[in-house]
Amino acid sequence: xxxxxxxxxxxxxxxxxxxxxxxxxxxxxxxxxxxxxxxxxxxxxxxxxxxxxxxxxxxxxxxxxxxxxxxxxxxxxxxxxxxxxxxxxxxxxxxxxxxxxxxxxxxxxxxx
Amino acid sequence: xxxxxxxxxxxxxxxxxxxxxxxxxxxxxxxxxxxxxxxxxxxxxxxxxxxxxxxxxxxxxxxxxxxxxxxxxxxxxxxxxxxxxxxxxxxxxxxxxxxxxxxxxxxxxxxxxx
Numbered sequence: 647x648x649x650x651x652x653x654x655x656x657x658x659x660x661x662x663x664x665x666x667x668x669x670x671x672x673x674x675x676x677x678x679x680x681x682x683x684x685x686x687x688x689x690x691x692x693x694x695x696x697x698x699x700x701x702x703x704x705x706x707x708x709x710x711x712x713x714x715x716x717x718x719x720x721x722x723x724x725x726x727x728x729x730x731x732x733x734x735x736x737x738x739x740x741x742x743x744x745x746x747x748x749x750x751x752x753x754x755x756x757x758x
Numbered sequence: 759x760x761x762x763x764x765x766x767x768x769x770x771x772x773x774x775x776x777x778x779x780x781x782x783x784x785x786x787x788x789x790x791x792x793x794x795x796x797x798x799x800x801x802x803x804x805x806x807x808x809x810x811x812x813x814x815x816x817x818x819x820x821x822x823x824x825x826x827x828x829x830x831x832x833x834x835x836x837x838x839x840x841x842x843x844x845x846x847x848x849x850x851x852x853x854x855x856x857x858x859x860x861x862x863x864x865x866x867x868x869x870x871x872x
Contacts, residue, residue, distance in 0.1 A: 648801060679860070688864045689802075689848065702859070736801055740860075745790055745852050747860070749801030 671739030
């Protein structure tokens with residue numbers, strides 16, 4: 647158990663819909679990363695937050711957005727969903743002193 | 759631009775055989791270097807990391823990796839593979855000068871034959 651929690655574990659929805667994925671980092675970790683993993687694209691970095699502020703952006707679509715709240719949990723919002731958005735979405739929290747990332751179990755999103 | 763390359767997408771070895779997974783990076787200085795493992799349906803887990811000092815680092819599950827500055831490589835090794843090592847392995851580098859970046863390689867999927 648990494649100490650990072652993600653909900654829900656599975657999500658099935660239809661094209662055009664909007665979903666929210668939630669991540670709670672390890673206690674004490676200020677930094678949260680979001681990744682998308684699919685068979686054809688591999689592990690893609692989406693976005694990073696540090697103590698509530700956006701720190702870095704990767705290959706995140708404009709239809710996607712994220713935020714980190716004062717209690718440090720983070721949410722990834724995916725809207726106008728397309729079939730190609732079906733993937734595993736991971737969040738990871740990073741330990742500041744060691745740069746080690748601790749990954750959550752992921753949310754498997756299926757868009758029908 | 760900084761990048762991480764894992765040249766082998768798939769590797770198959772027999773149980774008990776030795777293993778070496780390759781990782782090369784492109785960066786002007788020495789980054790922080792990591793290897794992570796992902797079992798099916800799971801998140802990534804840290805195997806080992808290198809920041810500085812001894813270029814041979816030991817990790818969990820009997821893995822080790824060697825940093826070679828001259829080759830810009832950080833290859834992962836295990837002397838005797840177990841069936842439970844079947845997983846996907848990711849190399850990652852952290853660039854700490856200038857804009858902080860955490861870059862993962864594309865992964866190498868390991869299959870172990872009984």
